[in-house]
Amino acid sequence: MERMTFDADVIVAGSGPGGATLARELARAGRRVLLLERGADQRGRFYYGTYLGALLYTDRASLLFTKEGLNIVRPLLVGGATSMFCGCAAPPPPWLKIRYGVDIDAETAEAAAELEVAPLPEPLRGTASTRIAQAALDLGYPWEPQAKFMRPARARRAFDCGARCMLGCRCGAKWSAAEYVDDAAAAGATLLTRARVDRVVREDGRCVGVEGRRGGRAFVARAETVVLAAGGIGTPRILQASGFDEAGVGMTMDTTVMVYGFGKDPGIGREPPMTWSWENEAEGYMLSTLADPWLMYPLIAVRKGLGPALRWAQWRRLLGVMIKLKDNVSGGVFPSGAISKPMVGDDAERMRRAEEVCRAILVKAGADPSTLYVTPQRGTHPSGTVRIGTMVDANLRTEVPGLYVCDASVFPEALGRPTVLTIIGLAKRLAKHLITRTTEGMNAIPHAVASARLSQGGPL
Numbered sequence: 001m002e003r004m005t006f007d008a009d010v011i012v013a014g015s016g017p018g019g020a021t022l023a024r025e026l027a028r029a030g031r032r033v034l035l036l037e038r039g040a041d042q043r044g045r046f047y048y049g050t051y052l053g054a055l056l057y058t059d060r061a062s063l064l065f066t067k068e069g070l071n072i073v074r075p076l077l078v079g080g081a082t083s084m085f086c087g088c089a090a091p092p093p094p095w096l097k098i099r100y101g102v103d104i105d106a107e108t109a110e111a112a113a114e115l116e117v118a119p120l121p122e123p124l125r126g127t128a129s130t131r132i133a134q135a136a137l138d139l140g141y142p143w144e145p146q147a148k149f150m151r152p153a154r155a156r157r158a159f160d161c162g163a164r165c166m167l168g169c170r171c172g173a174k175w176s177a178a179e180y181v182d183d184a185a186a187a188g189a190t191l192l193t194r195a196r197v198d199r200v201v202r203e204d205g206r207c208v209g210v211e212g213r214r215g216g217r218a219f220v221a222r223a224e225t226v227v228l229a230a231g232g233i234g235t236p237r238i239l240q241a242s243g244f245d246e247a248g249v250g251m252t253m254d255t256t257v258m259v260y261g262f263g264k265d266p267g268i269g270r271e272p273p274m275t276w277s278w279e280n281e282a283e284g285y286m287l288s289t290l291a292d293p294w295l296m297y298p299l300i301a302v303r304k305g306l307g308p309a310l311r312w313a314q315w316r317r318l319l320g321v322m323i324k325l326k327d328n329v330s331g332g333v334f335p336s337g338a339i340s341k342p343m344v345g346d347d348a349e350r351m352r353r354a355e356e357v358c359r360a361i362l363v364k365a366g367a368d369p370s371t372l373y374v375t376p377q378r379g380t381h382p383s384g385t386v387r388i389g390t391m392v393d394a395n396l397r398t399e400v401p402g403l404y405v406c407d408a409s410v411f412p413e414a415l416g417r418p419t420v421l422t423i424i425g426l427a428k429r430l431a432k433h434l435i436t437r438t439t440e441g442m443n444a445i446p447h448a449v450a451s452a453r454l455s456q457g458g459p460l
C-alpha cells in the first residue's frame with residue numbers, strides 16, 4: 001500500500017499540554033501546523049470520564065508498570081494526560097531559571113490569566129479535605145488552597161467533582177489541553193488523530209520530517225521544523241528509534257504514594273481532588289489531599305494486602321494525603337520497552353520522613369491510627385528523559401537542526417509539583433522562539449522576545 005504524505009511548516013507530535021499549546025500558538029501566528037496524535041479524541045464518547053474509559057484510553061489499560069512495580073497511568077488521547085489530571089496548577093520551580101537559565105515566568109503568568117487559574121471557592125474545597133488541611137496547619141505545616149485549572153462556573157451540569165475527576169472530566173469545569181487543540185484547529189492547524197509517529201527523518205544532517213503509521217497505513221510528513229511532544233515516555237521512544245542513543249537514559253517521576261486512614265466522618269472520596277496542598281521545598285516533596293476513585297481503590301489496596309483491600313467497604317470514610325517526591329534522576333525508558341525508576345540517593349529516606357508527617361496529619365484529622373497505611377509507589381509524572389542540559393539546550397533544541405522537544409521529557413530535574421503550567425510555559429516560549437527566529441542555528445532567545453517578556457510583568 002502506498003504511503004500517505006503530508007507537508008507543513010511545523011510538525012508537532014503529541015497533543016498533551018506541550019504539543020497542544022505549541023500547535024495553538026503557531027497556528028495563531030499563521031504557521032501551517034500538522035498535529036499528529038497517537039490517540040483519538042474521546043470527548044463526547046459515552047464512556048469518557050468513566051472507569052471503562054480509563055481502561056480504553058490509557059496505555060495497557062492502566063496496567064503499565066516499571067520494573068520496580070510503580071504503576072503508571074499513561075493517557076493516550078487528544079489532550080494527553082491532562083484529560084485525566086487533577087487540574088492542579090503550580091508555577092515553575094524557581095531553580096529552573098536559577099540553575100538552567102529557563103525563564104518562563106511571563107509565559108506561565110499569561111497562561112494562568114488566560115485559563116483563570118485559581119483555588120476553588122471555599123465551599124467547594126470539601127469538608128474532609130479542609131479538615132485535613134486544618135490539621136496540618138495546627139501541626140505547623142503551612143498548607144494552602146491549591147490553585148486549579150477548574151472553573152466551576154463552566155460546568156455544564158452541577159459541579160459534582162469527586163475522585164472520579166481523574167477518569168476524565170464529565171461536568172466541563174476542568175480545563176484540558178484538548179481545548180487548546182480545538183483552538184489550534186480553529187486557527188487552521190491540521191489535527192490527525194490515531195497517527196503514531198515512529199521516527200524522525202533526517203537528510204543532510206538536519207531534520208526534515210517524521211514517519212509513522214495511521215490506521216495501519218504508513219505515512220511520511222515533511223516540515224522544516226519538527227517538535228516532539230509525545231510525553232516523558234513517548235518522546236524518548238521516538239528518539240531511540242531515530243538513532244539518539246542517549247534518549248531515555250535516566251528519568252524523573254515525582255514518585256508518588258498515598259497515605260490512607262479511616263475516620264468516623266465522611267471522607268474525601270466525593271470531594272474534588274487536591275484542593276489543599278503544601279510543598280516542602282527544603283525536603284523536596286509535596287503533600288495534598290487525594291483519594292483513589294471508588295472502583296480503583298481495591299485494585300491498589302490489594303497490592304498492599306488483604307486488610308487494606310477489605311476496607312473498601314469503608315471507602316466513604318477514607319482520608320488520604322498524597323506524597324509526591326522530587327526524586328533523583330535514575331533508571332530510564334529503554335528500547336526494549338521496559339521502564340525502570342528505582343529510588344536512589346536520599347529518595348527513600350525523604351519519602352519515609354514525608355510519610356511520618358502524613359500519619360500525624362491524618363490522626364489529627366480524625367483517622368484511627370490502627371487503619372493507617374501507605375500505598376505502593378506509583379509513577380504519576382514520567383519526565384526528565386530528554387533533559388535540558390543533556391539532550392536539548394535551554395531553547396529545547398536538539399543537536400539536529402530543525403528538531404525540538406517540548407514536553408515533560410525536557411525537565412532537567414524532577415519538578416516535585418504539578419507539571420502542566422510549566423509545560424505550557426515552555427511551549428509558549430518555544431512558540432515565540434520559532435515565530436521570531438530568523439536564522440537556524442540561533443542558540444539564544446531573540447532579544448526582541450526577551451524584552452517583550454520583561455515588559456509583560458513579574459512572576460506568577
Ligand SMILES: Cc1cc2nc3c(=O)[nH]c(=O)nc-3n(C[C@H](O)[C@H](O)[C@H](O)COP(=O)(O)OP(=O)(O)OC[C@H]3O[C@@H](n4cnc5c(N)ncnc54)[C@H](O)[C@@H]3O)c2cc1C
Nearest residue numbers: 014016038080081086087088197231234407408418419420
Ligand atoms: C492521574 C494523573 C493526575 C495528574 N494530575 C496533575 C495535576 O493535577 N496537575 C499537573 O500539573 N499535572 C498533573 N498530572 C501530570 C500531567 O498531566 C503530565 O505531566 C502532563 O500532561 C505531561 O504533558 P506532556 O505534554 O509532556 O505529555 P502528555 O500529556 O503525556 O501528552 C503526550 C501526548 O502524546 C501522544 N503520543 C505519545 N506517543 C506518541 C507518538 N509516538 N506519536 C504521536 N503522539 C504520541 C499521547 O497520546 C499524548 O496525547 C497528572 C497525571 C496523571 C496521570
